[in-house]
Amino acid sequence: MTFVLDGFDLDAFVAATLAEDLGPGGDITSEAVIPADARFRGVMDSRDPIVVAGLPIAEAFFRALDPNVAIERLVEEGERVPAGTDLLRLTGRGRAMLTAERSALNTIQHLSGIATLTRAYVDAIAGTGAILLDTRKTIPGLRRLEKYATKVGGAENHRMGLWDAAMIKDNHVAVADGVAEAVRRAAAAGIARIIVEVDRIDQIAPALAAGATHLLLDNMAPEILREAVGLVAGRVPTEASGGVTLDTIRAKAETGVTFISVGRITQSAPAADIGLDFDTL
Incomplete structure (x- = not known):
């Protein structure tokens, strides 16, 4: 399902965030260390009890760099989950997944932090x-x-x-x-x-x-x-x-x-x- 938020351009946000990270030289570490044909699988998980927010935005970073990445969402947006919960499973090109990792994590960590604190006040x-x-x-x-x-x-x-x-x-x-x-x-x-x-x-x-x-x-x-x-x-x-x-x-x-x-x-x-x-x- 496409993520739609009134007044927010997801594609532009993802492109600008990745451009900030990649700069003029790209991901020089992954390009030097990871073979171009390497494929990875990964699991994103929460080490805290949280209210999950930002999953579709995190997913967009991986898809921007690897349109064929396979993503399995394991929880729902807005779900309250205990520490140790797996949130996403991903399979795709290794370099792309490493390059997208920090931007995706920064976003979901920040938004889930806000949603979690908000829920505490609501409760x-x-x-x-x-x-x-x-x-x-x-x-x-x-x-x-x-x-x-x-x-x-x-x-x-x-x-x-x-x-x-x-x-x-x-x-x-x-x-x-x-x-x-x-x-x-x-x-x-x-x-x-x-x-x-x-x-x-x-x-x-x-x-x-x-x-x-x-x-x-x-x-x-x-x-x-x-x-x-x-x-x-x-x-x-x-x-x-x-x-x-x-x-x-x-x-x-x-x-x-x-x-x-x-x-x-x-x-x-x-x-x-x-x-x-x-x-x-």
Whole structure:
């Protein structure tokens, strides 16, 4: 099945990543050491318990260098697997498989790390009704992939960039001389989705009166969040944000907020320990 992700060009990503690795001279080690007609078989496996993300992208690296490579996918994308689980079996040209190995592993390690950490946060708020959101705290150039990985882990995507929703933050408020005026300007510009960051209870009423469609409740303790949710009274979605950790997220979720956004799931996720071992045929 072809991997399709809105706004992401898989072929271009694979080509650019391989070009970065190959540089002007190619894989000089494999070309010197591995016979041109050598064929390998390999097994990619996880050394950690993980939520798997990035298998079709990893596969694309091998197919780009050996269109005839045989790949058997042993688990499903998004599956939670224990340490020691085999993920892929591959058979193909030895040089091509060695050349593609690092790019494929880097990608699946990074994306599975994000999906695994995301799932931990989702599990931590299970049963509260709150929904986990990702943020724009992503590595430049990898936002679509990283946000894909958070969805695989069970989160929902927040805005993709600066273009698909207004988000009025403290600097916008300062320049506009107040929350209400900043929101009024966004509404006058015809923007449909107006997310407003508030860090004080007294900002809620003017933000709503001016036309906010979503309130981001920034760095509020659970008791203040509960008060804020009560004041909003379901008129717009509410989002807890700022300094959320696995230790604090449950208490915030139990205040009744609609969403909780967590930058850590993309910004601080450790790479999953995934390896690939080959032998010759």
